[in-house]
Amino acid sequence: MANKLSLKIITPTRNMFEGEVDMVVMRTKSGDVGILHGHQPMVTILDYGVLTIKNDGEDKQAAVLGGFAEISSEGMSVLTDAAEWSNEIDVVRAEQAKERAEARLKTVQANIDVQRAELSLKRALVRLSLGGRK
C-alpha cells in the first residue's frame, strides 16, 4: 500500500501483529525512534519500552521487552522474547514482579544477582506504565 509501512511483530509464541501501518515508534537503546515507510534499512536493538503503532489516526500500544527490529525495503520486523498488548498486561503479576525485584535490590547479599533484579524491575515498570491505562 502506498506510503504505508509493512509491520510484523513476532514473539516465540505467536505472530503478534502483521499489517500495514502509518508509523511505528519504538524504544531503542538510544531512545525513541519513529519509523515511516521508506526508512533506510537498518537493524537496531530494542530496549524495554512501549511500542506505538500509529494507523489511520489511532494508536495501538504494546510493552516490548527487548529484542530487535529490522527495517528493509520489504518493511519492518520486530523480533522479541516478550511482548504484550496493553489490554493483555496482568497488572497484579507486574506489581508482584516489581515488589520481588525491589526486595532483592534492598537486601544486599552475595547471592543476589543485582543486574538480573534491576532488569526484572525495569520490565515490571514498563508493564505497569502501560497496563493501568485504558
Ligand code: ATP
Ligand atoms: P515474571 O517474573 O512475572 O515472570 P518476567 O519479567 O520475568 O515477569 P518475562 O520473562 O519478561 O517475565 O516474560 C515471560 C512471559 O510472560 C512472556 O510471554 C511475557 O509476555 C509474559 N508476561 C510476563 N509478565 C507479564 C504480565 N505482567 N502480563 C502479561 N504477560 C506477562
